[in-house]
Amino acid sequence: xxxxxxxxxxxxxxxSPDHEAWVLELAEQxxxxxxxxxxxxxxxxxxxxxxxxxxxxxxxPTVTHVAMISDEAYAAKADGRVGxxxxxxxxxxxxxxxxxxxxxxxxxxxSRDSHGKPCVPTYYGGRIYIDLSDAATxxxxxEKLLRWLYGKPLHVKPVRGDAPSFLAAGPRTSMGTxxxxxxxxxxxxxxKVFAVPAMEEFFEKFASSLHSFECSDDPLxxxxxxxxxxxxxxxxxxxxxxxxxxxxYDVSDExxxxxxxxxxxxxxxxxRHIDFGGKEAWRRDPIRxxxxxxxxxxxxxxxxxxxxxxxIRFISPVFYSSAKDGMRQVESGxxxxxxxxxxxxxxxxxxNKTSARAYLLKTRSEGSGVAHDSLVQADICIWLxxxxxxxxxxxxxxxxxxxxTRFASLEIFARSVSVQYLSRLLPLFGAQTKDEFVAPDxxxxxxVKEWRLPGSHRDLTHSLNLDKLGTKP
Numbered sequence: 001x002x003x004x005x006x007x008x009x010x011x012x013x014x015x016s017p018d019h020e021a022w023v024l025e026l027a028e029q030x031x032x033x034x035x036x037x038x039x040x041x042x043x044x045x046x047x048x049x050x051x052x053x054x055x056x057x058x059x060x061p062t063v064t065h066v067a068m069i070s071d072e073a074y075a076a077k078a079d080g081r082v083g084x085x086x087x088x089x090x091x092x093x094x095x096x097x098x099x100x101x102x103x104x105x106x107x108x109x110x111s112r113d114s115h116g117k118p119c120v121p122t123y124y125g126g127r128i129y130i131d132l133s134d135a136a137t138x139x140x141x142x143e144k145l146l147r148w149l150y151g152k153p154l155h156v157k158p159v160r161g162d163a164p165s166f167l168a169a170g171p172r173t174s175m176g177t178x179x180x181x182x183x184x185x186x187x188x189x190x191x192k193v194f195a196v197p198a199m200e201e202f203f204e205k206f207a208s209s210l211h212s213f214e215c216s217d218d219p220l221x222x223x224x225x226x227x228x229x230x231x232x233x234x235x236x237x238x239x240x241x242x243x244x245x246x247x248x249y250d251v252s253d254e255x256x257x258x259x260x261x262x263x264x265x266x267x268x269x270x271x272r273h274i275d276f277g278g279k280e281a282w283r284r285d286p287i288r289x290x291x292x293x294x295x296x297x298x299x300x301x302x303x304x305x306x307x308x309x310x311x312i313r314f315i316s317p318v319f320y321s322s323a324k325d326g327m328r329q330v331e332s333g334x335x336x337x338x339x340x341x342x343x344x345x346x347x348x349x350x351x352n353k354t355s356a357r358a359y360l361l362k363t364r365s366e367g368s369g370v371a372h373d374s375l376v377q378a379d380i381c382i383w384l385x386x387x388x389x390x391x392x393x394x395x396x397x398x399x400x401x402x403x404x405t406r407f408a409s410l411e412i413f414a415r416s417v418s419v420q421y422l423s424r425l426l427p428l429f430g431a432q433t434k435d436e437f438v439a440p441d442x443x444x445x446x447x448v449k450e451w452r453l454p455g456s457h458r459d460l461t462h463s464l465n466l467d468k469l470g471t472k473p
């Protein structure tokens with residue numbers, strides 16, 4: 001498809017023979033790049049009315065663009081600050097400029113004044129100009145001129161997308177963390193020395209606000225509880241933004257410790273003792289679900305970035321939580337962040353789903369920027385670590401595999417056909433060798449064989465790519 005040929009009229013001052021030669025060379029370069037150039041030296045013949053020629057160039061609809069080559073003399077004469085316009089009738093006056101379509105005009109700077117400032121007619125105001133006065137940048141500026149003439153800007157506004165799906169969840173509830181989050185994000189992106197303290201401030205504020213997600217509806221019902229869980233979505237997205245930045249920019253020991261302390265604070269709130277039973281025990285389930293979801297997402301985005309060793313450093317130390325009296329006490333570990341809800345069975349029946357938590361994680365992953373498969377592989381990796389290192393003293397049961405594609409391998413296990421990659425992954429599970437891991441009587445393989453949810457069974461052999469692990473260099 002051929003381009004529409006731009007038609008350009010060049011307006012300039014006859015300042016000196018050298019300047020006229022510069023303008024002529026510019027016109028020839030533009031002509032060589034497909035621009036139909038109108039210039040007095042080529043198009044104004046002896047005996048023709050020069051004023052009529054200039055006015056025609058400005059007002060003629062076939063002339064698509066006008067370039068004003070504005071040196072010091074041009075700017076002065078265009079503003080009427082000096083006389084001598086005389087026969088230099090191609091200079092665009094304020095009156096002519098304002099009478100025309102101003103979007104077709106651009107100022108081109110061939111040189112600067114004695115103070116190093118560009119010479120621009122006053123009436124042109126603060127509009128963008130093309131600066132050809134510096135040899136070091138003239139090539140880029142000439143490209144800018146050509147892009148303007150052809151209507152092909154370097155930066156094109158992307159197509160507007162659809163509104164985020166989470167907006168349908170209802171009015172956003174502010175946690176008052178936006179300013180702290182923004183400061184932390186900028187610090188992490190910029191590699192600032194205060195990135196970790198800034199992140200800790202955000203985490204502390206966020207964790208202290210978690211209590212606001214407790215379901216307060218009375219009477220308490222499954223619908224009310226699901227609505228309360230849905231209201232946590234904006235908070236999930238806010239922390240997820242931060243997690244993605246951490247996974248990309250800063251996986252230092254200090255940052256991993258900051259994230260661990262964040263989850264310890266969340267653990268203290270979500271696992272706080274409740275003095276009532278029955279449905280009343282459900283009220284903190286939105287918090288439990290959110291905290292478990294966040295933990296899963298953090299591991300997921302880290303694994304997506306292949307930060308396997310960082311995940312091991314993050315998840316290995318003992319997790320602590322606040323006791324009732326405010327002292328610090330050792331908790332059983334990261335597995336208390338699984339996100340299991342008191343209302344899990346009732347919500348499953350209400351939704352007619354094998355696992356309410358699995359269903360909510362699946363539906364809420366849409367529009368998150370993190371694939372559901374990433375959550376599944378994070379869930380499975382945490383589970384395999386728990387099985388391999390903690391045995392019966394811990395409990396983590398992956399619910400997300402209920403929605404995996406039956407015969408497709410998850411990415412992290414597909415990559416583990418490489419011996420080198422597998423050697424990085426096995427320590428996460430607490431295994432030393434491939435043979436130890438895939439042995440039929442190993443704790444990992446027994447768990448994989450026995451994995452099932454009530455009313456549902458998936459063979460995880462294909463998801464874990466067991467037959468091909470470590471078969472290539």
